[in-house]
Amino acid sequence: MNLVIAALDRKLLRDLWRLKGQVLAIAFVIASGIALLVMSLSTYEALQLTTDTYYERYRFAHVFGTVKRAPLQLEDRIKALPGVQNTQLRIAKEAVLDVAGFPEPLMGRLVSLPEGRQPTLNQLVLRRGRLVEPSRPNEAVINESFARAHALNPGDTIEAIINQKKRRLRIVGTAQSPEFIYVISPFALIPDKKRYGILWMGREALEAAYDYEGAFNDLSLTVLRGTDTRQTIQALDALLAPFGSVGAIDRSDHLSNWFVQNELKQNQTSARILPSIFVIVSALLTQAALTRLIATERNEIGLMKAFGYTDAEVGWHYVKFVLAINALGILLGWALGAQLGRFSTQNYAEVMNFPLLIYRPGPAAFLIGAALNLLVALLATARAVRAAARLAPVVAMQPPSPPQFRGEGTFLSRLGALADEPSRIILRQIERWPFRAAATVFGLAGALAMMILSLQFVDAVDEIERSHFSELQREDLALGFSEPKSTVVLGEIARLPGVMAVEPMRIVPADFVAGHIRHRGAIQGISRDSQMTRVFDVHRGHLRVPPGGVVLAARLAEKLQLRPGDEFELRLLEGRRPLIKASVSQVFDSYIGMFAYMDIVALNRAMKERPVTEYVNALIDESLQEELLVRLKNLPAVSTVALKSIAVTNFKETVAATLMIFIGFFSVFSFALGFGVTYNAQRIALSERGRELATLRVLGFSRRDVLYILLGETVLLVCLALPLGCWLGWALTAAFVNASGFQTELMRIPLAIAPSTYGISVLVLLVACAISGIAMKRRVDELDLVAVLKTRE
Amino acid sequence: MSDGVATMESVEGEPRATLRAENLTKTYLTGEREFKALDNVDLKLYAGEMVVLLGPSGSGKSTLLNIIGGLDTPTSGRVFFNDLDITACDELELTRYRRDCVGFVFQFYNLIASLTARENIALVTEIAQDPIDPAEALSVVGLDHRVDHFPAQLSGGEQQRVAIARAIAKQPQLLLCDEPTGALDSKTGIVVLEAIERVNHELGTTTAIITHNAVTAGMADRVLFLGDGRITHIECNAERKSAKSLAW
Structure with missing residues (x-):
């Protein structure tokens, strides 16, 4: 097979191969940005689709209400309210649970089910066993995550204090529900699979236990398409007010759904802010690489022109160079992003307990990133391409005159006057190409900023924990009663052990x-x-x-x-x-x-x-904690027991689980960014000044001296990038925590970056730069001292 | 055996050899073929003399210069600088050798674009053991008035003279010039040769010039002719012509 490739394209392929290190470094930066975008967007899409499907299929209600107690006869009047389609009237109560072998009393929510069948709304996804059957008041279906956390299986038993009486319940099945994607105790800040369980029990059983014959205290309803739920809620509140309603809420305020939607929004925010850094930096890198390539190919450009290639053909040749690097980056990014998207969606699905998962990323996530990248890269390189296209053949065939340097007046040269010659070379180099130096500084600062942004989430969590648990909630233990109690109860509790x-x-x-x-x-x-x-x-x-x-x-x-x-x-x-x-x-x-x-x-x-x-x-008194907990498990009036130490641990663990993955991805990407920027800058410097550096070697400078000139510039730029990057990290974090998805009614991420976060981020960036520096050292060692004497650039 | 040769050569009347090369052979592998760039070459450069190496492209003159300059190593044979066997030196020792003993002048000047004329010279004097003042070196090549100019502000001839000043500022014992006039027109070339001549004369620096311009041979004490990797013959000029009198 003989593929016909135009000579110019052959040259392009060889150029790409020759510059493979740089091409790869840039492609990785592009790929990181694209992957991040595809990951965030496709996760967002997949979770949205999965959630919607889940809600639809298992009939998650639109409006939720709670009353003290209301007669079931109200159902007809509720159904007659504007827009109401379906209703579900239940008995739902908080209870203290006791799982054998677990030290503390746990909390749970008992929710009534029609015996022997699925409810009309908020249906259960039965994972194991069966639903409860009529005339078996001690049967319960428990939520899957709680069952797993305690290794409970159908056939096991669990104790619950129901209406001040201790009862032993038999687990007949485990299930999931769109209503409890996040299982959150009303008294906790965040979900706790282990310490809060959902128990679905037969309606008859709960009726009898709580004396609720013909009554309900919890309702859900769906509305017809196009209904404004605000009006429904208003009418519902008016209807239920006499029955001790605490006010109905829309699905959007439903706690579990609120958490789900919030996760989605956070993915959307990440998709918007972060990839743009990569797009800009990769465009700058491509621009620098292309400018350098064109500089080294002046003769070739002159030849092409002399042979009769048009300006447009020469320009197109270099545009193809940009396209090729971007295409490589984009393809890599797509592949990586799709994998990461699937991984991240699966991870969410696991955390959120979805019974189904639809990961079918649409083209949007892929196309947006690619188009944006190409556009910015082409814009950034337009000047260099035009300059190449317009180069007159006669001019191109002559060697370029040495670059102009300025000697006096500027700050850097005055500074340079104090330095030795090698340092002066470094300073003048930066001064001569300030835009390039600025691009490098910006790229490094961007990498640092992203590292700070990802690491500071740990600080934020610490700060929330400190302000909330150490300053605001200073108790060790919070007890709740099923009914308001006379303050006499304070004395009784005070007398308990510990x-x-x-x-x-x-x-x-x-x-x-x-x-x-x-x-x-x-x-x-x-x-x-x-x-x-x-x-x-x-x-x-x-x-x-x-x-x-x-x-x-x-x-x-x-x-x-x-x-x-x-x-x-x-x-x-x-x-x-x-x-x-x-x-x-x-x-x-x-x-x-x-x-x-x-x-x-x-x-x-x-x-x-x-x-x-x-x-x-x-x-x-911590030493008496166990004894106290045993006593509390058997106090029927107590409906909730919350140990702060456990709340703190759970808060940290739950948040950490999601955060660590996020931090991991971002750290790798920002490392890639830091390395990519440094490597590219150093490769260009080496290509441009390889001859000078080899001359220095011939003149008797050691490898170390030469490396000093080459890396000294990087070190100086890194020094500039560090404070800028720290500031940028702060600013980026501020933008991030103020963005929707991170600023909610429930929680606000504080802007509290710890000094150690800056320190660690700086260290990681320095390591990335150092690795690039080591790669450069090898190239300096290989400088051809002989060739330099004979050739001119 | 080499001792014997050395003894025979150090008989009275013969000047001291700054550099001595013995049986130098340099072989390159090009594809499957072996190519001998240098074939068993013996060479001596005496203190203070000016030698011109003449020969066509591929005759081995650059390879020879690179080896005696400490930039390249021979496949076999030895090179002594005074008593130092540079073929036995490691990388660091070679760097020291180049730094302290040898001055290079290249065909394409190889000035550092970001440094002025004075600074290009200071680059070398800062690391040398016994340098002269950069301004003084520039004055030797007649560039007192261009000290603070950057390479881009100098003509080709001026750039080459700065390169010569840079090479001699460390007061090397050996000055190696590889086609110093190769990129220059004849008028400028002669100005550059005058500078080299003056350095050789005033500072007594042992000087070797590679060129394929036969006219240059007139200014040398000795002319070595190279062909096919060997020194084919040596001519001694009874009288050195001044660079000024040369023309091509």
């Missing part, structure tokens, strides 16, 4: 209304001199809760457009549902949640109730 101090707390669901803005949340009542829950402002430190007035989290105050001193309406959604006028006494800045605090005495007064508490915060 309890050293106790404080009361109430959390009442509430609507915050300021003018036309409304926020549905909760108000927490704490003691004025509370030592365990202390309002903590991340800038100002601890704040006191005043006797009157409400302390608002800054994000909540912002949403409501309130400032200290402003008044607003507070509709409490429990008991008599009083509407009170409240004033903002202070605003505090925090990373987690949209909390609002007031004095518990004032809160009880507003509720028109005698002193009660729903929660007890306690400090405990």
Whole structure:
């Protein structure tokens, strides 16, 4: 087989082969950007598609509501509300669970199921066993992730305190549900597979246990296509108000779904911000490589012109060089991105417990990156290509005159006057090609910035943990009761083994209304001199809760457009549902949640109730912790037990699991970027000055001296890039944490980059540069001293 | 045996040899064929003399210069610089040899574009043992007025004279010039040869010039003719012509 390749294309192929190191370095940078983009976008697409399909197939509801207790007869009236299509009325209760062999009491949610069949909405994906059957009140289906975390199988038993009575339940099946993709306890910040379980039990069983014959306390409904759920919710709230409704929520506010959507948004944000760095840097690298290639090929260009090639043909020849490098990078990036996308989607699917996974990346993710890359690369190299195309044959055949240097006046040359000759060469080189030096500095700074961005997430998590768990929630243990209790209970808890101090707390669901803005949340009542829950402002430190007035989290105050001193309406959604006028006494800045605090005495007064508490915060003696937990497992009035140490560990572990993968990818990519930029710059310098360097060797300079000149420039540029990169890393992080997906009502990523993060990032960049430097050393060792005497450039 | 030769050569009347090459052979493998660039060459360069190596392309003159300059190693044979066997030197010792003992002048000047004339010379004087002032070296080649100019601001002849100044500023015992006028027109070439002549004369530097320009031979003490890797014959000029009187 004899392929006919035009001579010029043959030359192109050989040029690419000759410059393979550089071509690969650039291609890797391009590939990294494309891969990142394809990974983020395709993960986003796949998760979106998977979630939508999952929701559709298993009939995830659109609106969710909770009431104290309402009769089932309401169903007809609910169905008659505007837009309502289907309804599901359930009994759902929090309970303390006891898994044999596990030290602490666990929390769980009991959810009613129609016996012997799937519910109409929020259907179960049965993984093992079967659904519950009629007349078997002790059967339960548990969620798959909880079952796995405790190695529970159909046939095993689990104990639960149901309506203050301890019962032994038999597990008959394990299941997943679109409602519980993320299984989050209402009292935790993040999902905990191990310490929060979902138990689906027969409706009859829960009816009997909680005395809910003909009643429900939880409802879900779907609406007809095109319905504005806000109107449905409004009508629903009006209908359910007399039944102790705490207000219905839209699917978008559903906690599990909120977490899912948030993950999706974060992928979208990554897809937008990060690949652009690679696109710009790779374009600069291509530009530098091409400019150098054209400089070394002046004679060839002259020859081509002399033989009759047109300007356009010569230009096209070099455009093809750009296209070839980009094509290589893009193909590599596509392949890598598709793999990483699949990996990342699978990882999410595992974390999120999807029963199905649809990874069918569309062309968009692939095409956007490729098109953007090509466009920027062609724009960046347009000048060099045009210069090559326009080079007159006569001029091209002559050697280029030595580059012009300036001797005086500039800062660098004045600095150079103080230095020795080799250092002066370095300074003048930078001064002569400031754009190229700037591109290198920018590329290195970009690599450093990306490293900082990826590593700082660990700092952010530490900072959240510190501000939330060490400053705000200072208790060791939080207990919740199924009903508000008289404050007498404080004394009883205080007498339990190991309890050293106790404080009361109430959390009442509430609507915050300021003018036309409304926020549905909760108000927490704490003691004025509370030592365990202390309002903590991340800038100002601890704040006191005043006797009157409400302390608002800054994000909540912002949403409501309130400032200290402003008044607003507070509709409490429990008991008599009083509407009170409240004033903002202070605003505090925090990373987690949209909390609002007031004095518990004032809160009880507003509720028109005698002193009660729903929660007890306690400090405990760790040595007696086990004994205490055993006692708590058997206290029927206690419905929740939350150990802070476990919350902290879980918080870190869960966040770390997702973060480490993310950090891993980004570190590798930024390393590739740092190496690519350095290697390219050094190769060009070597190609340009190989002759000078060999001359120096002939003149009696040692390899080390010559390497100093070659690498000294890099070292100087790296020195410039380090502070710039640190700043850029800070700025990039700021842009990132302010972007949607990272700034949510639930959590805000703090901009808290630790000094060690800067240090480690700098170190990684230096290693990348050093590796390139070692590769250069080998080339300097191989400099041909003899050839240099005979040839002219 | 080599001792014997040395003894015979150091008989009175004969000047001291700065450089002595014995049985130099350099073989290249081109494809499957062996090519002898140097074939058993013996050579002596005496202190203070000017030698011109003449020969057509491929005669081996550059290979010879590279080996005695410490840039290349022979396949066999030995080269002594004074008492130093440079064929036995390692990389570092060769670097020191080039740094301290040899000055090079190249056909294409090989100046560092980012350094001025003075700085190009300082580049060498900063690492040399007993250098002269860069300004003084420039004055030897007649470039006192161009000290602070960059290579791009100098003509070809001026650049070559800076290169000569750079080569002699370290006061080398041996000055090796490879086609120093090859890239220059005759008028400029003569100015450059004058500079070399002056260095040889005033500083007493042993000088070897490679050229294929036969006219240059007139300014030498001895002329070595090379062909096919051998020294075919040696001519001694009874009287050296001045560079100024040359023309081509």
